[in-house]
Amino acid sequence: MKVAVYYPWVYLRSGIERSIIELKRRSRHEIAIYTNHYDPEGTFPDLKEMAVTELSRVSVERSYAAVGQAALSIARTKIPDGHDVLLVCCDGLGPLLTFRNRSIPAVNLCFTPLRAAYDDAYRERLLARDGASRRPAKIAAEAAFRALDRLAWRNFASVISIADTVTRRITENRLYPASGITVAYPGIEPLAALPEAEPEPMFLIPGRIMWTKNIELAIEGFRRFHDAAPPELKRFRLHVAGMVDAKSRPYFAKLQALAEGCPAIAFETSVSDARMQALYASAWAVLAPAFNEDFGLTPLEAMAQARPVLASDRGGFRETVLDGLTGLLVEPEPAAFAEGLRKLADNPELTRRLGRAGPARAAEFTWARFVDTIDVSLDAVRQDVRQGSR
Template sequence: MRVALYHPWVYLKSGLERTLLEIHRRSRHQVTIYTSHYDRDGTYPELAETGVVELPRVSVRRSYGQVLAAAAQIARTRIDPASFDALVISCEGLGDLLTLRNHDKPVLSLCFTPLRAVFDDAYRTRLLDRVGPVGRPLALGLEAGFRAIDRACWRHYSAAVAISDTIRQRIDAGGLWPADRVQVFYPGIDAGRIAAGSGSDPYFLISGRVMWTKNIGLGLEAFALAKKNLPGWRLVVAGMVDEKSRAYADDLMARGREIGDVEFRIGNTDAEMRALYDRCSALLFTPFNEDWGLTPLEAMAAAKPVIAVDRGGPRESVADGVTGFLAPDDPAAFAARMVQLAQDPALAKRLGEAGLERARLFTWDAFVSGLDDAIETMVEERRELVAV
């Protein structure tokens, strides 16, 4: 079966781009990736080998004007329906707009999240605080308009898949699609990489994109509180910084220098990231309301415990007190758990070993197989409907 897989922007080395790559690699169907913004130098180099199809380009900037321009362009973009048998729209916000001109064939929503600025209450609250009282009326007006348009777009879907139960509930709460009709398949890890690390060095790891939604300041302030009880310990922040987040990253690095024993490693290879997971003592997962999160799985696959914010996706991956700890979004709470793990190596080892076993529940093969099944069922149901 020919499957067109669309995502608005493919330009980072994030879990989302990794998911697109793994779908292309592992699907039993012929998958072609389409996007409205492709940066082959900024994302995984392997994606260039998949034959990514570039559609009319949109900006990745998040100002209101540029978002509206991107939305308008996506809404009027059309993919030749003769080139595919099923369309999968991978969306974290604006991708739904592609359905307006592309619903001749069955369309499946692979939902990473509905637009967070509208449908994620935790994100929405922080965003409204950021725009302040002057920008609030405009933000609320645009929000109301987008809600109406997005609900109309969702009527063009024939099936829906969410990457976590957190997202399934967000879809339902937003009035986009009934929860009992949304299937959940978890993006995961390569089963072949599930193996205990080669040791444990005295450092905590924060891994992933360096941007404001990742709440990395929580980890810095927690380490500042914990380090007086942890002589010789370090905090390593490893990931990538895109141009939009450069100022944020610079502020974090300045704070890290004030705290001391904080190391930023930007632009690592996959091998370098694996080495960091293998040698760390524990992972700190700090996003304030993550949709799912691959980095806790990577840590558990290396038999390392995870301390994560007790909200969103980590509630589904991290078993509190078994594979790590779920903690409030509070530096003191994180610091207490960090000290506990550092001073009790037997506990850290026990949690890590349990995480290693739990990681086996979340593999790429299981995710892609489930998605393939959902696509096939959708297409077959459409054929039966047409036949009637």
């Protein structure tokens, strides 16, 4: 079966791009990748060998005007003929593609509906960024988008959600009935061997450096921990490692200012896959402070490396991190993060125990299972189309 996989912007090293790579590698179907914005230098090098086709180009800017223009362009985009099924990778605008492509059955691989419209935690933070004067116009834009988006969601033959957190976001906003949604958790690559070296006194925040990751929470929590730490715990440091795309540079500057004056906090923004694996292996624990993550691969990657996770007790982290067994789930407040850091730093046995339980938990989330679930859903849609045409 020939499957057109579409994602509006393939330009980062995010979980969506990684999922597309694994789908292309592992699916039993013939996969063609389409996008409206492709940056081969900014995303994973693996995609260069996968013949990504860029259609009419859209901006990756996240202002309301730019997103509106991108939405119009996506709604006018036509996928080339010759495909049996269209798989739309959705984190917001992707469903609009279905308006021009109704001749082909469509499946929604939903990483999240547009968070600016459907995630209250995200939405309130976004509305507050530009002050009260622009709030009415933003709310009106959201209402217009939701009306259009709900029409687009009607074009899907089925929906695959990456987590129960995302499924709830879909159903609570009446985008699609729960009976038509299948959950397929993204996965990780199993490790051939666990780290042999003892961990260093280093807390790691891995992954993209952007405002939704709420990294300031971990920095503030670490500074509280470090300021109050007894001399024997002053050796601990915080390492933030991940890419910074153009639109996130002001946020990165804010984080640097927040860390100023604390030499125990370091940033690393050019990180290869090998370097990131080395950082995981040497970390005392991995921090996940995002305020309402859809799912999040970094906790799984940490647990696969037998490293405990300290995460916000919100969103998708609740679906992967087992509180008290593979890590600690805490309230997304600086004081709670500071206390979690103290517990881990001051109790090596607790840290080792939480870490030892991680690999077995991480092994429950595999790319093979993820892709197989998608393949089965695609087969079912294709079969329904064939039966309907008889």
